[in-house]
Amino acid sequence: MTIIFDLDGTLLNTIDDLGYACNYALERTGYPTHKIEDYPRMVGNGINNLIRRALPLDQQTEENILRVRAHFVPYYNAHNCDYTRPYNGIPELLETLKAEGYQLAVASNKYQAATEKIVEHFFPGVFDVVLGEREGIERKPNPQIVYDILSTLNIQHSTLYLGDSLVDRDTAHNANVPFVACSWGFVSRKTLEEAGVACIIDEPEELLTILQ
Numbered sequence: 001m002t003i004i005f006d007l008d009g010t011l012l013n014t015i016d017d018l019g020y021a022c023n024y025a026l027e028r029t030g031y032p033t034h035k036i037e038d039y040p041r042m043v044g045n046g047i048n049n050l051i052r053r054a055l056p057l058d059q060q061t062e063e064n065i066l067r068v069r070a071h072f073v074p075y076y077n078a079h080n081c082d083y084t085r086p087y088n089g090i091p092e093l094l095e096t097l098k099a100e101g102y103q104l105a106v107a108s109n110k111y112q113a114a115t116e117k118i119v120e121h122f123f124p125g126v127f128d129v130v131l132g133e134r135e136g137i138e139r140k141p142n143p144q145i146v147y148d149i150l151s152t153l154n155i156q157h158s159t160l161y162l163g164d165s166l167v168d169r170d171t172a173h174n175a176n177v178p179f180v181a182c183s184w185g186f187v188s189r190k191t192l193e194e195a196g197v198a199c200i201i202d203e204p205e206e207l208l209t210i211l212q
Helices: 015-028 036-041 047-054 062-079 090-099 112-122 144-152 166-174 189-194 206-211
Strands: 002-005 103-111 129-133 159-163 179-182
Touching: 002 144, 015 036, 015 047, 015 062, 036 047, 047 062, 062 112, 090 103, 090 206, 103 112, 103 144, 112 129, 129 144, 144 159, 144 166, 159 166, 159 206, 166 179, 166 189
Parallel strands: 002 103, 002 159, 103 129, 159 179
Antiparallel strands: none
């Protein structure tokens, strides 16, 4: 069996590093910054959309987004592991799954270079495929990232997708893959429940029970 994991809000709490990078870039381009605790509602659809949501409403042009991004990316590349940490229980879960022979993959809307760097830093050698946002490929909830993972692994068996957001829910649905939501990430259990998500876990180890 293959298990596809979202990255931000599922495997890793990345919000502080994302928030500090965005605030740095906003400050460098003359825009107001935000409290770090405000950033969870802005993430989930890639860096450009994070920046768009962080900009004042009357400044959300593609030109301004690219100006801010030009400062964001170098800063984030240098600081994306400063405060980022795995959620409690995630390393143990991955160790168990790996030992039991599951194929593991990451599907993220974070740009590919940062996705690869962060995954290798925190989980060296754990994942069989690591895919992020790539030029010319639509980001989640477009299912192409899931199709690319399945194609790379030549999947001939069942697959499960674990994520923390409605973007992940929609990605799994669009790819016709069963979805499990985690409540420890950037989207609250209440929001997930109100959106009709059927399967929600509160601790990583609960995934093992589902897989039995």
